[in-house]
Amino acid sequence: MRDSTTKAMAGPRPVVLSGPSGAGKSTLLKKLMKEYDSVFGFSVSHTTRNPRPGEENGRDYHYVTREVMQRGIDNGEFIENAEFSGNMYGTSKAAVQDVQARNLICILDIDMQGVRNIKTTDLNPIYISIQPPSMAVLEKRLRDRKTESEENLQKRLKAAEVDMEFSKEPGVFDAVIVNDNLEDAYGQLKHALLEEINLVKKIKVSS
Numbered sequence: 001m002r003d004s005t006t007k008a009m010a011g012p013r014p015v016v017l018s019g020p021s022g023a024g025k026s027t028l029l030k031k032l033m034k035e036y037d038s039v040f041g042f043s044v045s046h047t048t049r050n051p052r053p054g055e056e057n058g059r060d061y062h063y064v065t066r067e068v069m070q071r072g073i074d075n076g077e078f079i080e081n082a083e084f085s086g087n088m089y090g091t092s093k094a095a096v097q098d099v100q101a102r103n104l105i106c107i108l109d110i111d112m113q114g115v116r117n118i119k120t121t122d123l124n125p126i127y128i129s130i131q132p133p134s135m136a137v138l139e140k141r142l143r144d145r146k147t148e149s150e151e152n153l154q155k156r157l158k159a160a161e162v163d164m165e166f167s168k169e170p171g172v173f174d175a176v177i178v179n180d181n182l183e184d185a186y187g188q189l190k191h192a193l194l195e196e197i198n199l200v201k202k203i204k205v206s207s
């Protein structure tokens with residue numbers, strides 16, 4: 001899937017955060033966006049899943065029906081899309097362009113199919129995988145989060161096993177971070193992004 005519109009708008013390199021559901025991507029991402037609110041912008045994906053308590057339409061996701069999502073895909077509005085745990089998810093071109101137009105580092109939170117698909121575009125992001133310390137810890141975190149039905153939880157755990165193997169494939173990720181202690185993982189994430197963060201700060205100071 002080649003796409004030049006996103007590249008044409010490119011400023012700083014985007015960042016892809018991937019890894020199993022429950023590994024801590026949103027938690028780390030929210031910390032990053034809080035500390036560097038004028039550096040990072042979140043690519044708001046579309047999904048057909050229902051919002052969780054506390055989630056907001058347009059901030060966490062654009063919540064849509066399958067029909068609306070499929071129409072958008074057919075119209076070429078998406079950079080990538082995937083089916084995960086019984087629902088559709090996708091990154092629209094507009095989601096990335098909105099962030100890049102503000103000269104912010106665009107962060108995409110996407111699954112491994114998304115990573116594979118983005119690699120066929122010319123978006124050229126930094127790829128970071130967030131992994132849990134073990135399957136047992138992952139299951140506990142997902143259960144404690146209390147957002148999934150048992151059926152959905154099992155689907156996510158199955159997908160997690162595949163994802164953990166995928167993260168070991170050489171050359172796929174620029175950094176693989178094990179989120180055991182949150183502060184340690186956050187430190188590693190910042191370290192992996194330091195060069196881009198400094199670049200954006202420099203651009204902002206000189207403009």
Ligand code: ADP
Nearest residue numbers: 021022023024025026027141145179180181182
């Ligand atoms: P993801 O976005 O990858 O699905 P979340 O950020 O929602 O994962 O994290 C899953 C759950 O684990 C949340 O309830 C979160 O508060 C918790 N969590 C995240 N990181 C840690 C950590 N390092 N230690 C303990 N709990 C964590």
Ligand code: 5GP
Nearest residue numbers: 021045081082084089090091109110111114
């Ligand atoms: P959740 O339902 O927990 O918010 O997300 C489930 C999975 O979908 C996570 O692995 C998340 O990274 C992934 N995801 C969220 N948005 C997108 C997207 O736009 N594209 C793809 N491919 N995956 C996404």
